[in-house]
Amino acid sequence: MLRTLLFGFAFWATTVSGASAAPQLQVPGAVQVRSAHLKLGDVARLSGLSPAERERLAAIDLGPAPAVGTGRLLPRAFLRSTLEAAGLPAGMVLRLPERLEVTRASAVLESSAQRDAVEAAVRSHLGQVDTLASVKVPSLPDLQVPAGATLGVSVDRAPKGGRTVSTTLRVLDGKVAIRTQQVVVQIDPLTQTWVLRGDIGRGQPVTSGDLVSVMRPASEQPADAIRDPAELIAATARRDLTGGEPLVRRAVEVQPMVARGQRVTMVAIGRGIRVSAVGEALAAGRQGDTIRIKNLDSNKVVTGRVSGPQTVQMEL
Numbered sequence: 579m580l581r582t583l584l585f586g587f588a589f590w591a592t593t594v595s596g597a598s599a600a601p602q603l604q605v606p607g608a609v610q611v612r613s614a615h616l617k618l619g620d621v622a623r624l625s626g627l628s629p630a631e632r633e634r635l636a637a638i639d640l641g642p643a644p645a646v647g648t649g650r651l652l653p654r655a656f657l658r659s660t661l662e663a664a665g666l667p668a669g670m671v672l673r674l675p676e677r678l679e680v681t682r683a684s685a686v687l688e689s690s691a692q693r694d695a696v697e698a699a700v701r702s703h704l705g706q707v708d709t710l711a712s713v714k715v716p717s718l719p720d721l722q723v724p725a726g727a728t729l730g731v732s733v734d735r736a737p738k739g740g741r742t743v744s745t746t747l748r749v750l751d752g753k754v755a756i757r758t759q760q761v762v763v764q765i766d767p768l769t770q771t772w773v774l775r776g777d778i779g780r781g782q783p784v785t786s787g788d789l790v791s792v793m794r795p796a797s798e799q800p801a802d803a804i805r806d807p808a809e810l811i812a813a814t815a816r817r818d819l820t821g822g823e824p825l826v827r828r829a830v831e832v833q834p835m836v837a838r839g840q841r842v843t844m845v846a847i848g849r850g851i852r853v854s855a856v857g858e859a860l861a862a863g864r865q866g867d868t869i870r871i872k873n874l875d876s877n878k879v880v881t882g883r884v885s886g887p888q889t890v891q892m893e894l
Contacts, residue, residue, distance in 0.1 A: 601626040603635070603666075605657060612683045612725040614752035616640035618661075619854040621652075621678060631667060638664045642684050646724050652678040683725035692718045692729065692747060696761050699731035700743050703767075711795035713743075714764040724751045734760075741765050741796075768793040772804050776821040784813045784830050794824075801828040809865035811835055811887070832860040835887045836869065838865075845873055845880065848894025857890065 604623045611620045619636025627736075628637065644650040654674045661672070668735070695716040700713050710826065730748040742762055749757040771794040778784055786807030804825045812833035819829060836859045838843055844857040856874050863869040863884040871890050872879050882890035 601667045601670040602633075602673065603661070603670060605675060605678055606680070607675040607677075608679040610681050610683050614643055614724065614726075614754065616643050616680065621680065625800050627667065635664070635666075643724075646682050646684045646722060648682070650680045652680060659745050664790065673755070684722055685725045685727070687719055687721040687723045687727065687729075687749065689718045692721075694732050695729045696745055696747055696763060699733055699745060700765070703733040703743075709767045711766045711793075713763065714766065716763075718747075718759075721757065723749055723756070727751050727756070730755070741767070766795040766797050769796045769799055770795060770805075771799055771824050772807060773824050774819055774821045778815050778819040780815050780818050782815050784815050784819070784825070786810055786811055789825060798824075800824055800826045804830075806865065808886075811865065832864050834864050835884050836863045836890065838862045840888060841874075842871060842879075842888045842890050844873060844890055844892065845885070846892045846894050851894060854892075859890070863890075 581863065589596075602623075603884045604625075606623075607623055609621045612618060616639070617636060618638035621640070622630050622636075624635055638660065640652065640657075641650075654676050657674050657851065658672070666672075668750060671872045675845060696715045697713045704710065726748045730750050732746045734744045734746055734750075741764055742767060745761045745763060747759045747761050748755040753815065771792055772789045773788050773792055775788055778788060789804070789807050809827075809832060816829055816831055819825070838859055838861055840859050842857050842859050844855045846853045847856075857871040857876060858877070860870040860872060865884055865886070867884045868881055869884060869890065870879055870881050880892060882892040885891040
């Protein structure tokens, strides 16, 4: 009796072992996928196979995946014919549903991710990250996209003296662009700004030594900012000034470098030529001001820019 039981157990174990070793391919009735193109490995469970055979079967092409919000039905006949055409291992057990319903997994592509991609592309294209204070990307909506979708950004037009850059933002499902949008970006370059080292009281003198140069966004540069400390000739504060603020012309009283009726040196520069003459200022002017001057040799009246004490510069 014992020998009979042992023999039966051995036969049963061998049978179960042989059955479990048989290769199997099982496909559920519904599956959600992430990739843009369907492979058998995306929808099927494979067992009892060598690594090489598993890899071969998993790569069987089942066509495109559905778009987000839609589905695709794969009938059993289609699955079976596709598998048989690819070649199945001998003795493979197929467990196929009457039809397979495939849906596409989705994800939210947040506005911040889109804007970061655009900013990175603009900075990379311009190649001068250190000269940009900020790249201002407009607000973009969150998008419902296929899971695994990627972003592509191309810079269509770089600025030529302006402060805008035109870009194209693409949402890619695999290699296919499923959404394209033009995004116009504002750039704010850094510019040299002269700010006060410390507080200065009203009526106190303001000299070039009271200023320090910093780089700040051009949009924050006041229109009448002092652009050259040499302008501060016998300057005094018109009001209390706070350290760290840009110094503007309206905040200081600057003595003219040229007085009306004063004799001045007229300097004409251009194309490697420098010519000087004596003239008479027809108006007072501070550093950088444009005034009219009469050439005392020719009596001709011209305009020039005050470039220093009793000096007016003109372009040839």
